[in-house]
Amino acid sequence: MPETSGPTGRTPETDVIDFRAAEQLLAARDPRGAVKLLDGVIGTHPENTAARLLRARAFFAAAQLRPAELEFTIVLEREPDNAFAHFALARTYERRGCPDQARRHFRLAAALDPNPEYLQQARFDS
Numbered sequence: 698m699p700e701t702s703g704p705t706g707r708t709p710e711t712d713v714i715d716f717r718a719a720e721q722l723l724a725a726r727d728p729r730g731a732v733k734l735l736d737g738v739i740g741t742h743p744e745n746t747a748a749r750l751l752r753a754r755a756f757f758a759a760a761q762l763r764p765a766e767l768e769f770t771i772v773l774e775r776e777p778d779n780a781f782a783h784f785a786l787a788r789t790y791e792r793r794g795c796p797d798q799a800r801r802h803f804r805l806a807a808a809l810d811p812n813p814e815y816l817q818q819a820r821f822d823s
Contacts, residue, residue, distance in 0.1 A: 780810035
C-alpha cells in the first residue's frame, strides 16, 4: 500500500499526477481546474515552489489578480532571482493598474535575464 501524506490520504504519486494534470489544464485554458488540483498539492506540500508558481500562473490566467500577486510574492520570497516570477508579478501589477510596482518588477526581471521580452517591458530608456 502506498505511503500517504497526512490525514488527506494523498500519496506522493497523487501529488505528481495532480501537478502534471494542472499543467495540462492550464495549457488547455482551464485555469480554474488547474487551481483546484494545485490546492491539494500545496495543501500537502506548502513549500513546493513549482506548484505555487503554477498556481500563480493559473490565478493570473483566470484574472484572479490578488491571489496571483500573493502567490508570485511567495515564490519571490523563496527565489528572489526568479526572473520569470518577477516578470509575471509585473504583468499582474500592470493588469491591476499599479504601473510603478509593475515597472520595478519588469526591470528586475530584465536585470536577472536579458530575455528580449523582459528588456522591452523594462523600458530602461524612460
